[in-house]
Amino acid sequence: MGKVAIIGVGQSAFVRSFTGSIRELAFEGFKEAMQDAQLTARDIGASVICSAPEYDKQRSPAGVLAEYLGLNPQPTFYVESLCSSSSMGVRLAYSLVKSGLHNVVAVIGFQKMSEISSSESQERMGRGADIQWESPFGTMMPAYYAMFARAHMETYGTTLEDLASIRVKAASYGQLNEKAVYRKAVTYEMFSDPANRMAGPVASPLRVGDCCANADGSSCIIVANEEKAKALCKKPVWIIGLGAATASVNLAGRDMFTGLAVAREAGRQAYEMAGVSAKEVDVAEVHDCFTIAEMMAYEDLGFAKPGEGKELIRSKETYKDGSIPVNVDGGLLSKGHPIGATGGSQIRTIVLQLRHDAGDIQVKDPQIGLIHNIGGVGLYGNVTILSR
């Protein structure tokens, strides 16, 4: 059985409010990936469409998008695992290609969150938790992650300034990313000035500046078998490790609140499959929906020991020139987080890094890259490892 490669990547700009329909939004990411791979629709054997459906009026968007993208009569699959949908889509594409069922598969992630208000969005996102036993208490994603932040701070002495420093790092790169929704600098002073919006309370201890923004966006990853990859692509990037895990939806069913069990398990699987250790990862994209999420990712992925993630950011080791650059495209904190498109955007960044096509944010000569993409509050976890 041959290897499996990524031969094309694309992403729309992530914006506050896209002026077009979901099919037009999906087309933007798809078009860029197809042009990147220099393919036509006939080269694609199947599509995998990824989103969180509660934002759309359209039922069963996969069929509608397949038609608009020119992918009839090929089959399409719809994949949903909340915020990790498109990483899960790539996992499915890998298995479709590895099995020999299809040679080339396009994974398209999209989300048009602007159709509904911010508080409606919080309510719908909150319903990605346990609607029977948790949501009636008035839960929302920032509050769940805030509970992890509280436990992490209490257990390890992580500070609010440590969390702010993750946002400051994200913003320093977000300014360079023309596809990011938030392109301004963020400073420590903003967090310490009570009058500044960044310091505004959301769910203690998390502040506005600790949270990523909703956005509209799409992404596309084109996956191919070894033969097609070598024939069609000058710089294929290989999928060498895949991990995926689930955990209890209700926090009452969890045992750890200073990290995410799904990230540790998915990471373990991906490292084992790839035959690499955390030390060998040259560049990473982690799911920083909140600052605390990036801090926990450092530790869950083995970039730092549990409790020592704060040392990594304090010493700037996760900056572009550090020992393990993380989220040098601005992360979700700067790019925005269009649920179904996010994983594909993270994978795109790592593919560009491994091809040495990342421009201003290029890390020095990376060979191995890692993507950590989480659905819900650690309900789903996907870790993907790529190599040149």
Place this chain on the structure above:
Amino acid sequence: MGTVKEVDDRFKKFGTVSFTSITKTNDFIDYLENGKVMGTRCRDCGLVFFPPRADCYQCFAGNMEWFEITGSGKLVTYSKLEFAPIGFQDDVPYCIALLDYGDFKVFGRIAGDIPEQELKIGMEMKTATNTLPNGQLNYVFKQS
């Protein structure tokens, strides 16, 4: 003339806004009305569940009994919300929290009269039934 079948939708009374109305664990609501917060235990294999479940995934027996949450648990973590999802705006601010009872944990709210500054991870708290201003029922954590 058919008879109108009565729907047992007691669970719609749970919390400020309930997203579930029909469940095999509807008796939870009757217990709440009587001042009791209950979990379930599998009579066959002894596995204990909170939140309560109708089905045991370990032995598939479907032979559950209710047990009351008594005594105190330790505060695992909490967060005070300053911004709420739609439907919960009138409750702001409020704290959500998790208590650890050893064999199980309970997710819920901190009682409204306890200021955030008085909360400390590891402190002992108890779970008590509560009637919300809109007449709905839930449970809250109070100091032991």
